[in-house]
Amino acid sequence: MSIKKKMGMGIATGALGLALVGGGSFAAFNDVEAIDNTFAAGTLNLTTSEGAEAMFELNNLKPGDSFEKTLVLGNGGTLDINEILANVSFDGHSNVSHPELPDNDMQDFLNQFNIKILQDGVERYNGSLGALNGVGNVDVTQNEEGEPGLPVEGKTNIDFKVTFVNDDTLHEGSKLFEQNKYQGESANIHIDFEATQMPGEEK
Template sequence: MNVKKRIGLSLASAALGLSLLAGGTYSYFSDTAEASGSFVAGTLDLAVDPEVVIDVDGIKPGDWMNRVFYLDNLGSIDISEVVLNTSYTVNDANGDNTDDFGKHIRVNFLENVDKQSPFEYNDIVYSTTLYDLQNLTPDLVELRVLEGFEQSGLEAGTSDLMFVQFEFVDNGEDQNQFQGDSLNLTLSLEAQQGEGEHKE
């Protein structure tokens, strides 16, 4: 074998060795572990019992009607506010109305029993007409909170017992235009969560 062939063979062997070193595998210890997590969102679930708060016929100026209803938190998250949105429509039976029937129906929020003293039973804590209530959004679970009683809001799994009075106000003037009229009321209650908080 001549010198050129030996040098070429040596170079080829060296190149092969380098490629084996570069492309070879190394053995080492290894281990793996994994972690997992989950997030489950809570629920807001407000119910009103009964769903029809008032349904009365044949009222006249000076009449009043007391009603009781429950606000139930059936969800898993505490409710911080229960905002009341009010709307109504009037059916003018004789087509002679010069005033809004809703201005003559007063709503007296008597109390939230869970946040009141029993010695102030049926005390009017907030009063307005249906007409004005359309433009207001009171928080029903914070109409009045007394020191030493349940605070504002509605905890998950609890209820508040509410008393309300509707009154056809006798204004001492001619209210004949409302004879035979009807008013259909919608009370929409919106539950709202409180601020976020640290969770364990």
């Protein structure tokens, strides 16, 4: 066995002996603390009130009719919401031809309805339903105190009042009301809400 190997074994043996001697000679108090660390991502969970999927499912409307609906948006996650962005779109227009009146498109039909939107009692929009077609990324974030953002377990109420405008304009050269051409028509409305997180911060 070489001198280098002998020295190596001697040092190792000596260290082991020291450990055994030390372990057998001292009975000091001992305390062990275990620290478990967890890194977990929070959750964003935007909730809607019950029945929101079909809140605008109304039939057999006539000029002069109106209806009101309330949508409650809530924060059911573990992170504060920074913004709630709304995107509005329409499709599925069914045009019904009238033999004595010209055809119309979906935009004409939507313009027959006025919609007033209030958020927690504050008016956010008042105008034609058709003007909302294709509008995207509208910030509807506001908590109960009127401040931006929606904290965990917070909520905001959005009230819709829709009126089928009563227009008694006669079609040119006819005794028929212009609005007769909208009888039997319909369209679908889609409102998509997107919740975004608060900016990241140093922990």
